[in-house]
Amino acid sequence: MNTDTETDQPASAAPLSTAVILAAGRGTRMKSERPKVMHPLAGQPMLRYLIDNAAEVFDRIIVVAGPGMDDVAALAAPHTVVVQHDRLGTGHAARQAEATFGTGDVAVLYGDNPLITPGTMRALLAQRRSDDTGLALLAMEPADPARYGRVVTRDGLVQRIVEWADATPAERAIGLCNAGVLCAAAADFRRWLAEIDNDNAQGEYYLGDVVARAAAEGRSVRAVVAPEDELRGINSRAELAQAEACVQARLRLAAMAGGTTLVAPDTVFLCADTVFEPDTVVHPHVVFGPGVHVRRGTEIHAFSHIEGATVGPDAQIGPYARLRPGTDVGQGARVGNFVELKATTLGAGAKANHLTYLGNTTVGAKANIGAGTITCNYDGVFKHRTEIGAESFIGSDSVLVAPVRLGKGVITAAGSVITHDVPDDALAVGRARQANKAGYARAFRQRLKNRKEQG
Structure with a gap:
């Protein structure tokens, strides 16, 4: 001291x-x-x-x-x-x-x-x-x-x-x-x-x-x-809330004066260090945690939460997106509804539009991440990285088990579990072989009905 x-x-x-x-x-x-x-x-x-x-x-x-x-x-x-x-x-x-x-x-x-x-x-x-x-x-x-x-x-x-x-x-x-x-x-x-x-x-x-x-x-x-x-003095939780409202009003006015559109200002919550470049748009009910920089032309849609991230320029975020610390969303990239990124770089023009978790991941330019994709980045002790090359197409419900590297132009079949590296331009299929058993469904339903009738 x-x-x-x-x-x-x-x-x-x-x-x-x-x-x-x-x-x-x-x-x-x-x-x-x-x-x-x-x-x-x-x-x-x-x-x-x-x-x-x-x-x-x-x-x-x-x-x-x-x-x-x-x-x-x-x-x-x-x-x-x-x-x-x-x-x-x-x-x-x-x-x-x-x-x-x-x-x-x-x-x-x-x-x-x-x-x-x-x-x-x-x-x-x-x-x-x-x-x-x-x-x-x-x-x-x-x-x-x-x-x-x-x-x-x-x-x-x-x-x-x-x-x-x-x-x-x-x-x-x-x-x-x-x-x-x-x-x-x-x-x-x-x-x-x-x-x-x-x-x-x-x-x-x-x-x-x-x-x-x-x-x-x-x-x-x-x-x-x-x-x-x-x-105003702050001596209680109620007075702290009143002061928070005053600070938020100042921050919102400063953001709008700097060239940001807040569609419903009273519903947007900012941090003291939130940075907006001009021509950004923020829709209702968006929360910014510490350490956020939103670059020119980016649009943040409703009900998104962003903390410790750099976004854009010209990116589209949300609705219902969560960007966690260490995230960098590139120019023109898209992060859609119920997508969570943590310590992840999303390259220029890349897309993760639906129901996806990407943690400790690097995604190349123009890659497309299918709905339901997750990266398994944590083994209970250590965090591991996943690399997805430019212009790759990750099929829906893919599970990428880190550490793993997918090259440029890779395609993964929907529902695959990827545990090994994939070379450039390869198709990766990591799922059990499908077998169809004729008539089995009808017989199975009848057995269940019989059991129900027998109590």
């Missing part, structure tokens, strides 16, 4: 701005052993969003984690991580990072408020750097203020933050709510943090009490109001 506290910089350099991200929360209301900030949104931990966005605005990032949160520290790398050994409130958490503040402006953010955009962070920093602002904070006006802390103002200036548990009925009626994010000069922040106490209903050190300290000194405290969707 990186606990570097070095703050020295050349005397001639401008003071560095610092974002301190509080990420020590255990997520009790999540009812999970996983740290709250590691719960995923659109396929990546919520903390990842805040770190990436803050990195666009601030010179340095410090993450405050709880003891034993090695996964949080690993995600934060290479940024500095400090540990809050005793969870005594948000003010106490910010104190753990004091030695890393440096001499520039410091913003304290929350790992469970992951959707703050770089634009809002820049607005906060700009407000702090305006002539008369000693402390800037982020606030919102949610449709349902619920249990958010309230921002008490007078004549346009913030006087204090009152937590819901400590608020009077009149204070709870205030619509302007605290998002918890504060920004001040490092020296001021250190002084105000040292002055706050835990004389409140929870017996904790609230970061919001810094606001009252700044106002008591006669410093101007101003709020930057941002959209609720950016500032």
